[in-house]
Amino acid sequence: MERQIRLLLLDDEPIVGKRLVPALAKIGVETESFTDPEAALQQIARKDFDIVVTDFRMDKMDGVEVLRRVLQKSPRTKVIIITGYATLEIARQALAIGAFDFIAKPFKPNDLRNIVAKAARALGFKVKDKPADSSSAHGDSKMEFSDPPDASGR
Amino acid sequence: MPVVTLSSDSDPLSREIAVRAATALGYDYVDREILKAVAERHGVPEADLHKTLEESPSPFGISSKNHARYLAYIEEATLAVLLKDNVVCRGLAAHLYVRGISHVLKIRILADPKKLAGEISSGRTPSFEKVSALLKRRERVRRRWSLDAYRVDETDPSVYDMVISLARIDPDEAVKTIVETTGYRKFKPMTYSLKCMKDKALAGRVRAALMDRFPDVRVQADGSSVVVQTKALEREKQKRTEIIKKLAGDIPEVAAVEVQILPDIFRKAAESFR
Numbered sequence: 065m066e067r068q069i070r071l072l073l074l075d076d077e078p079i080v081g082k083r084l085v086p087a088l089a090k091i092g093v094e095t096e097s098f099t100d101p102e103a104a105l106q107q108i109a110r111k112d113f114d115i116v117v118t119d120f121r122m123d124k125m126d127g128v129e130v131l132r133r134v135l136q137k138s139p140r141t142k143v144i145i146i147t148g149y150a151t152l153e154i155a156r157q158a159l160a161i162g163a164f165d166f167i168a169k170p171f172k173p174n175d176l177r178n179i180v181a182k183a184a185r186a187l188g189f190k191v192k193d194k195p196a197d198s199s200s201a202h203g204d205s206k207m208e209f210s211d212p213p214d215a216s217g218r
Numbered sequence: 219m220p221v222v223t224l225s226s227d228s229d230p231l232s233r234e235i236a237v238r239a240a241t242a243l244g245y246d247y248v249d250r251e252i253l254k255a256v257a258e259r260h261g262v263p264e265a266d267l268h269k270t271l272e273e274s275p276s277p278f279g280i281s282s283k284n285h286a287r288y289l290a291y292i293e294e295a296t297l298a299v300l301l302k303d304n305v306v307c308r309g310l311a312a313h314l315y316v317r318g319i320s321h322v323l324k325i326r327i328l329a330d331p332k333k334l335a336g337e338i339s340s341g342r343t344p345s346f347e348k349v350s351a352l353l354k355r356r357e358r359v360r361r362r363w364s365l366d367a368y369r370v371d372e373t374d375p376s377v378y379d380m381v382i383s384l385a386r387i388d389p390d391e392a393v394k395t396i397v398e399t400t401g402y403r404k405f406k407p408m409t410y411s412l413k414c415m416k417d418k419a420l421a422g423r424v425r426a427a428l429m430d431r432f433p434d435v436r437v438q439a440d441g442s443s444v445v446v447q448t449k450a451l452e453r454e455k456q457k458r459t460e461i462i463k464k465l466a467g468d469i470p471e472v473a474a475v476e477v478q479i480l481p482d483i484f485r486k487a488a489e490s491f492r
Contacts, residue, residue, distance in 0.1 A: 150410050152318050152319070152320050152411075155320045155408060155410050155411060156320050156404045159320070159403045159404050159406055159408065160403055160404050162403070165408050165409050165410075166408040166409065166410045166411075167408075167409040167410055167413075168410050168413070175409065178409075179409055
């Protein structure tokens with residue numbers, strides 16, 4: 065049975081959401097995008113997400129706090145940290161707390177695609193590449209996600 | 219899975235631990251055996267590559283220029299192996315040039331001083347004072363070597379993620395501890411750390427390609443773009459930039475080369491006295 069990956073994107077720079085939401089849609093991932101951490105966390109409290117992609121350094125709240133609160137609510141959710149201030153220490157800190165992956169900005173949409181696929185596989189989804197359709201300007205292939213066996217109650 | 223680098227004050231000991239850890243993890247193992255291929259590739263004596271990893275440059279040994287060149291060749295080869303992941307690396311000083319990569323687990327093994335004394339005295343029974351002096355001298359030599367080569371003191375425990383003293387911990391326990399630590403979240407490879415490793419490996423390749431002609435060159439890579447820094451006189455700038463762009467650009471993974479020429483103030487001063 066197919067279902068779409070539920071992904072939440074949080075970055076206080078609006079341009080990030082504007083770039084990534086269509087890029088993720090091209091590969092078959094429906095994304096809810098937020099610039100306000102509190103609003104994002106309220107949505108996370110209301111709804112289950114498979115993957116959360118969050119910026120690390122934001123004015124109102126840092127990514128570590130978001131990471132902690134997401135995992136507290138849903139330890140299953142894979143959290144991917146994105147940041148323009150990547151350092152060894154921050155990367156290790158994020159991993160130690162439970163981040164699934166860590167990627168430095170700037171990155172290509174394809175890099176995020178690969179990480180999303182990796183996260184989906186880690187969640188137990190079967191991920192298949194479907195051939196790109198003519199509407200895809202860059203020839204990005206869509207991904208098809210089959211339900212993981214333990215997600216049937218959701 | 220993380221890459222493991224092992225450094226020790228005892229060569230036979232670090233080899234034993236490294237091989238056992240690699241076997242237990244199902245990893246590849248790499249040590250100075252790769253120097254043969256490095257020597258063949260660059261047309262340099264293999265013995266000199268071994269010497270480069272043991273001795274600082276000197277007027278009667280390896281010259282400074284060749285020392286830097288040979289280190290660049292060794293780094294290039296080692297980084298190419300580490301890029302493949304799932305590897306235990308020993309004896310190639312990797313712990314000094316892959317710092318800043320979070321999925322590299324850097325381990326220092328300290329031999330039992332009594333066993334180390336036996337090793338360096340080669341079966342003879344020198345006095346305690348003589349052995350202590352020899353051990354201290356050996357440590358001084360290694361400290362000096364690592365500071366000369368990489369400006370890092372490899373005898374400083376803070377360089378490592380883990381230091382294991384075999385005076386207190388059995389080799390079996392040491393191997394178990396290493397294997398367990400590779401499972402820690404902090405050492406899990408991430409997209410960011412894998413990219414950092416890839417960038418280092420590319421920078422290493424470019425540097426090795428340029429070292430023959432430009433021994434002072436410094437290279438940084440970001441994706442497929444490289445930045446090369448070197449020194450030159452004003453009149454040499456253009457020609458040097460062209461040559462560097464050509465040599466670096468010949469490497470398939472390199473898409474863009476930026477050359478930064480810094481003024482060679484010493485040569486300029488020397489010329490002004492003529």
